[in-house]
Amino acid sequence: MTAVSPTPADPTRLLEQLAQLLGPSGMLTAAGDMDPFCTDWRNLYHGRALAVLRPADTRELSEAVRLCVAHGVPMVPQGGNTSMVGGATPDDSGREVVICMGRMNRIRGIDPHEMTMEVEAGVPLKVAQDAAREAGMMLPLSISSEGSAQMGGVLATNAGGNNTVRYGNARELVLGLEAVLPDGEVFHGLRRLRKDNTGYALRQLFVGSEGTLGFITRAIIQLQPAPKEVEVALCAVEDAQGALALFSAFRTLDPALIQAFEYMSGTGMALVNELIAGASLPLEQPAPAYVLVELATPRPGADLREFMEGVLADAMEKGIVTDAVMAESEGQRASLWKLREEHAEAQKRAGASVKNDVSVPVGRVPELIARATRACEDLIPGIRPAPFGHLGDGNIHFNLVQPVDMPADAFLARSHDIMDTVADIVRDLDGSFSAEHGVGQLKPYMMTEWRGGAELATMRRIKAALDPRDLMNPGKIFPPATP
Numbered sequence: 001m002t003a004v005s006p007t008p009a010d011p012t013r014l015l016e017q018l019a020q021l022l023g024p025s026g027m028l029t030a031a032g033d034m035d036p037f038c039t040d041w042r043n044l045y046h047g048r049a050l051a052v053l054r055p056a057d058t059r060e061l062s063e064a065v066r067l068c069v070a071h072g073v074p075m076v077p078q079g080g081n082t083s084m085v086g087g088a089t090p091d092d093s094g095r096e097v098v099i100c101m102g103r104m105n106r107i108r109g110i111d112p113h114e115m116t117m118e119v120e121a122g123v124p125l126k127v128a129q130d131a132a133r134e135a136g137m138m139l140p141l142s143i144s145s146e147g148s149a150q151m152g153g154v155l156a157t158n159a160g161g162n163n164t165v166r167y168g169n170a171r172e173l174v175l176g177l178e179a180v181l182p183d184g185e186v187f188h189g190l191r192r193l194r195k196d197n198t199g200y201a202l203r204q205l206f207v208g209s210e211g212t213l214g215f216i217t218r219a220i221i222q223l224q225p226a227p228k229e230v231e232v233a234l235c236a237v238e239d240a241q242g243a244l245a246l247f248s249a250f251r252t253l254d255p256a257l258i259q260a261f262e263y264m265s266g267t268g269m270a271l272v273n274e275l276i277a278g279a280s281l282p283l284e285q286p287a288p289a290y291v292l293v294e295l296a297t298p299r300p301g302a303d304l305r306e307f308m309e310g311v312l313a314d315a316m317e318k319g320i321v322t323d324a325v326m327a328e329s330e331g332q333r334a335s336l337w338k339l340r341e342e343h344a345e346a347q348k349r350a351g352a353s354v355k356n357d358v359s360v361p362v363g364r365v366p367e368l369i370a371r372a373t374r375a376c377e378d379l380i381p382g383i384r385p386a387p388f389g390h391l392g393d394g395n396i397h398f399n400l401v402q403p404v405d406m407p408a409d410a411f412l413a414r415s416h417d418i419m420d421t422v423a424d425i426v427r428d429l430d431g432s433f434s435a436e437h438g439v440g441q442l443k444p445y446m447m448t449e450w451r452g453g454a455e456l457a458t459m460r461r462i463k464a465a466l467d468p469r470d471l472m473n474p475g476k477i478f479p480p481a482t483p
Contacts, residue, residue: 014050014067018064022054022064025103031048037078037081037100038090040081044345045089049096056270061215064242065183068097071473072469075472076211076473077211077472078100079122084438084442085438086441087211089304091474099154099444104122104217105122110137112136118220120149121219122150125139128151128339137223141163141170143161155216155219157210162259166260174195174221175220176192178190178218179206181466184205187202187214189203210270210440211476214466229296233292234290234324235315237285239288239370258295258296264340266386271343271346272339276346281336288435295307298469352409353378354399355399356426357395357437358432358435359426360430372425376418380403382404395435432450432459438477444479446475461479
């Protein structure tokens with residue numbers, strides 16, 4: 001579907017109507033005020049907007065959408081603006097309005113019996129996590145941008161993160177939701193039912209839709225019991241094959257204990273230790289690769305430490321693990337996680353980087369890392385492959401940092417060559433070119449080859465049925481339609 005961004009017949013009249021509806025706190029029109037909403041987190045896209053709208057509730061949003069539709073103005077939903085693929089950034093036409101959900105930021109309730117939370121779209125994920133924790137429960141979504149990312153965007157992108165290996169992606173946590181459709185109608189689906197076979201599960205259309213089908217405004221989220229015991233270990237391994245063998249060792253004995261299982265390359269870890277203040281490798285010497293494993297259980301007295309020690313001792317005896325350290329305190333646990341969480345920031349400080357958010361079947365992760373590393377090193381000598389990510393669910397962020405002696409602009413000019421090199425291997429391994437970041441405006445060109453035929457055609461039909469004028473987040477997900 002080709003994006004249509006018509007110039008409104010009377011933008012002045014539209015802005016007057018929106019200002020009257022939303023009030024002085026609900027709309028920005030000065031260029032300087034709008035700039036932060038028109039640039040993406042990675043600084044790849046710099047758009048312009050007709051206005052930035054900040055509705056306070058579902059009614060205001062619904063009426064604002066009706067006004068925009070009446071004037072033929074495209075709308076770009078935006079949460080915390082943490083998209084890695086430009087999914088919440090307007091184009092440079094100045095014709096689109098950005099609709100920011102940040103004022104819809106209330107937690108409407110937590111049910112301890114159902115273990116659910118009703119949350120508005122503008123609540124930051126970290127705030128929702130803290131509220132669940134205070135209620136003695138856990139919201140099992142953890143991503144690096146959780147301090148800024150908002151729940152609406154988390155759901156619209158079907159966010160994954162560190163705990164997917166145990167709890168699944170955002171999709172698995174949504175029992176019900178409310179959404180404003182592209183014509184301003186409100187979809188009322190805030191049901192808490194676990195069994196409800198009454199037609200299509202429409203809520204799932206919006207999860208992962210990247211704002212192309214409507215605005216998620218509220219959701220019912222499934223919570224989990226808070227862990228009573230948590231153990232974290234950093235392990236040195238020879239390669240990704242060793243990391244996979246360690247994962248299998250834990251999963252064979254008790255898969256329900258694995259809360260996170262993260263892979264890190266030696267190159268990536270070296271950048272963290274060099275460029276991030278306070279980061280320190282607590283092992284005797286650097287290794288070719290590392291695993292961070294976190295076990296957790298809501299059962300007190302489960303003695304996770306003894307279990308962790310037993311698995312690691314056996315792995316060291318078999319040569320799977322060459323060294324390991326277990327956290328002795330909450331502070332040490334945070335220090336170990338810092339080594340993992342700072343990978344993206346360290347790579348950013350090291351220079352230009354090309355990011356590949358890919359997934360393959362878990363058993364094929366070692367092959368992905370080995371083949372993609374060789375292929376990229378052949379493509380650009382001196383390139384620094386720094387893969388890391390969620391080995392336990394097959395999602396690897398296969399990131400590549402510019403060679404030390406290569407200018408950043410020259411390196412970034414080869415971005416698509418690099419991404420295509422990695423993507424060819426991912427496709428050969430029956431994987432996906434976007435595991436958790438989405439498609440946005442960075443990767444629609446890949447959709448025809450990867451999801452063409454009946455699959456992409458069905459997506460287009462759904463889009464056309466709900467948004468026939470293509471006013472909802474145009475230019476995202478879909479490549480231009482061919483005649």
